[in-house]
Amino acid sequence: MKEKLLDAKDVSVAFKIAGEYQTALHKVNLSINRGEVLALVGESGSGKSTFAMSVMGLHNPEQTQVTGSIKLNDNELIGLTERQFDKYRGVSVGMIFQDPLSSLNPLMKIGDQIAEAITVHDKQSKEVKNRVQQLLLDVGIVDAKRVSQQYPHELSGGMRQRVMIAIALANEPDLIIADEPTTALDATIQAQILDLIKEIQLKKNAGILLITHDLGVVAEMADSVNVMYAGQIVEQASVEELFNNPKHPYTRSLLRADPSDVNPGEDLYAIPGTVPALNDMDHSKDLFLQRVPWLNDEVVNAPVSEELQKVNAQHYVRGNVWKTFEFEEPVNNEEQV
Amino acid sequence: MWQTVLRRVLLMIPQLILVSILVFMLAQLMPGDPFYGNLNPNSDLATIERMRHAAGLDLPWYEQYIKWVGNVLHGDLGTSYVVNKGWAVTRIIGQRIWPTLSMGIIAAILTYFLAITQALLAARNENKLIDRALMVWNTMTSAVPSIVFYFIMMVLFVYIIPIFPISGTGIDDSQNFTTNFFGNLSYAFLPALTIALFSTNSIFQYLRSNLLDQQAQDYVRTARAKGVQIKDVFRKHILRNAFLPIASGIGYSITGVLGGAIFAETIFGYPGLGALFVQALSGRDYTVITALMLLQGFLALMGGLLSDIISAWVDPRIRVK
Ligand SMILES: Nc1ncnc2c1ncn2[C@@H]1O[C@H](COP(=O)(O)OP(=O)(O)O)[C@@H](O)[C@H]1O
Numbered sequence: 001m002k003e004k005l006l007d008a009k010d011v012s013v014a015f016k017i018a019g020e021y022q023t024a025l026h027k028v029n030l031s032i033n034r035g036e037v038l039a040l041v042g043e044s045g046s047g048k049s050t051f052a053m054s055v056m057g058l059h060n061p062e063q064t065q066v067t068g069s070i071k072l073n074d075n076e077l078i079g080l081t082e083r084q085f086d087k088y089r090g091v092s093v094g095m096i097f098q099d100p101l102s103s104l105n106p107l108m109k110i111g112d113q114i115a116e117a118i119t120v121h122d123k124q125s126k127e128v129k130n131r132v133q134q135l136l137l138d139v140g141i142v143d144a145k146r147v148s149q150q151y152p153h154e155l156s157g158g159m160r161q162r163v164m165i166a167i168a169l170a171n172e173p174d175l176i177i178a179d180e181p182t183t184a185l186d187a188t189i190q191a192q193i194l195d196l197i198k199e200i201q202l203k204k205n206a207g208i209l210l211i212t213h214d215l216g217v218v219a220e221m222a223d224s225v226n227v228m229y230a231g232q233i234v235e236q237a238s239v240e241e242l243f244n245n246p247k248h249p250y251t252r253s254l255l256r257a258d259p260s261d262v263n264p265g266e267d268l269y270a271i272p273g274t275v276p277a278l279n280d281m282d283h284s285k286d287l288f289l290q291r292v293p294w295l296n297d298e299v300v301n302a303p304v305s306e307e308l309q310k311v312n313a314q315h316y317v318r319g320n321v322w323k324t325f326e327f328e329e330p331v332n333n334e335e336q337v
Numbered sequence: 338m339w340q341t342v343l344r345r346v347l348l349m350i351p352q353l354i355l356v357s358i359l360v361f362m363l364a365q366l367m368p369g370d371p372f373y374g375n376l377n378p379n380s381d382l383a384t385i386e387r388m389r390h391a392a393g394l395d396l397p398w399y400e401q402y403i404k405w406v407g408n409v410l411h412g413d414l415g416t417s418y419v420v421n422k423g424w425a426v427t428r429i430i431g432q433r434i435w436p437t438l439s440m441g442i443i444a445a446i447l448t449y450f451l452a453i454t455q456a457l458l459a460a461r462n463e464n465k466l467i468d469r470a471l472m473v474w475n476t477m478t479s480a481v482p483s484i485v486f487y488f489i490m491m492v493l494f495v496y497i498i499p500i501f502p503i504s505g506t507g508i509d510d511s512q513n514f515t516t517n518f519f520g521n522l523s524y525a526f527l528p529a530l531t532i533a534l535f536s537t538n539s540i541f542q543y544l545r546s547n548l549l550d551q552q553a554q555d556y557v558r559t560a561r562a563k564g565v566q567i568k569d570v571f572r573k574h575i576l577r578n579a580f581l582p583i584a585s586g587i588g589y590s591i592t593g594v595l596g597g598a599i600f601a602e603t604i605f606g607y608p609g610l611g612a613l614f615v616q617a618l619s620g621r622d623y624t625v626i627t628a629l630m631l632l633q634g635f636l637a638l639m640g641g642l643l644s645d646i647i648s649a650w651v652d653p654r655i656r657v658k
């Protein structure tokens with residue numbers, strides 16, 4: 001029996017923009033088991049970070065409405081006070097961000113920034129120094145002594161991201177949220193950081209919420225995948241299912257548009273248009289269909305049930321269009337050689 | 338880092354020479370001189386000419402300059418003709434520098450203390466009542482003409498709530514400030530507070546907007562994700578980053594005290610270098626004027642150096658270079 005770590009139910013988020021609340025996340029359901037790597041994918045602007053920030057409780061309470069239920073180890077997070085959230089952040093859940101340079105305080109030594117993650121929850125903690133050194137070793141930084149005396153600008157991008165991982169790991173959290181952890185890094189460094197995250201996950205048996213728009217990363221790292229579009233989950237599946245048997249038009253478009261996965265001689269597909277603006281989202285429809293030019297209005301505007309449709313026990317999809325959806329073959333005369 | 342400092346200090350030498358020539362020529366360009374300035378119906382023109390000759394004032398300016406520089410290098414800034422007739426200028430300045438220095442330091446501490454606490458309060462309560470009130474107050478102090486502001490301070494603290502002693506009464510002009518240092522220090526508060534209230538507003542505005550900018554930075558999110566309380570994030574992370582661009586100004590605000598002192602000291606009758614400058618100016622006391630302007634030039638250069646050192650000390654990214 002798998003142990004449920006994170007359980008999010010009907011999570012909706014609305015941001016106050018120009019005096020009005022606009023929905024960015026609509027009734028998201030998602031759960032992560034202990035030891036599981038769950039990938040959340042989708043184009044930029046889909047709402048992935050918005051979901052992560054809800055789990056961290058880091059939305060500005062004066063300008064954001066978060067509703068629904070987010071349980072971590074059966075403890076409800078929505079509705080916690082700031083002080084209660086402070087005690088849980090960094091302890092039960094650690095987070096790694098996209099840009100490790102801007103995510104570290106430029107004026108503080110690396111060692112102090114890691115130590116803060118420990119002392120903020122354990123003021124009496126002795127051996128903080130040793131623990132910091134050990135954390136640096138754990139994330140593959142060998143000359144831990146020297147690095148802990150350095151400042152962020154003195155390190156390379158990969159080293160900085162290792163430091164961020166050390167901070168996230170400081171209190172051995174049950175859940176690690178990695179929001180595009182390798183997007184800002186070179187390809188070779190990217191692979192090293194992914195290996196490190198995988199290694200840590202295996203060693204600590206933590207659950208990982210891996211946010212990315214890179215399907216290559218998903219294939220390499222994840223156990224299961226949630227595809228998000230315009231603030232909604234459109235497909236949920238195990239990794240094998242998703243890559244071998246993608247259903248939703250959005251998932252299929254993403255796969256077809258993935259540059260690492262294009263067959264020789266085949267044109268790379270570009271999804272027309274962009275994710276709609278927050279004030280232009282009607283969540284009762286399947287919003288992605290607006291971006292499929294060959295579908296007729298009746299199909300595009302058809303109301304869609306809130307429940308995902310079951311394909312099999314490891315696979316759920318939004319709406320019904322997937323049953324009939326086909327790509328229109330490219331018109332030949334547009335192909336220019 | 339120390340190499341940089343040394344390089345900067347060496348660079349100051351030609352700058353100082355330039356400043357000294359400039360200062361000397363400016364003094365010469367002033368109409369009148371110490372002896373004609375004291376002209377009265379009983380004056381004997383021949384005597385005045387003799388006195389001018391004795392002081393070397395009848396020589397061309399470059400000869401006077403060379404003589405003067407030679408003396409300055411020997412630590413001799415000449416003697417006062419008017420303000421404290423017959424006293425060595427170094428002695429006068431040595432005495433007057435303490436009141437000004439202590440007032441300047443108190444003013445700088447008050448300025449930054451007021452600016453930082455107000456800016457933190459405002460930024461942490463952005464757009465709330467307290468923030469708006471502080472914005473209005475600081476806009477007001479920057480809009481009121483300084484002369485009106487000084488007058489209000491004077492009336493307020495001298496006549497209505499006389500908690501500070503006003504100078505010119507207890508403090509003794511001829512006595513050395515340091516002999517009763519703390520007693521005399523109390524006279525510094527009112528002019529210092531006035532200078533501070535007046536110079537807080539620009540630092541406040543700047544710091545407040547820096548704090549708000551920094552609050553949106555990624556490293557703040559990291560600190561929050563660690564579980565650091567928002568007030569501690571402000572104290573340990575945001576404030577220092579927001580203060581960075583302002584820190585370099587501290588050097589100038591300490592050494593720039595002489596400029597600010599002229600007004601405050603004259604109005605509050607405080608016997609420092611600022612008041613001395615006004616006295617010397619109206620008496621055409623050349624030696625005192627040139628010495629003070631030279632001191633001001635020197636302080637301005639030092640201010641630049643001090644600012645660089647402070648910046649490097651606060652910002653590790655500068656330190657390395
Ligand atoms: N604090 C905020 N205020 C207003 N709108 C926001 C805020 N954060 C995110 N959004 C909007 O919510 C949508 C989803 O953003 P985000 O969660 O960052 O997407 P992703 O991480 O998938 O790229 C975007 O349209 C974005 O502009």
Ligand SMILES: [Mg+2]
Nearest residue numbers: 048049050179
């Ligand atoms: Mg994002």
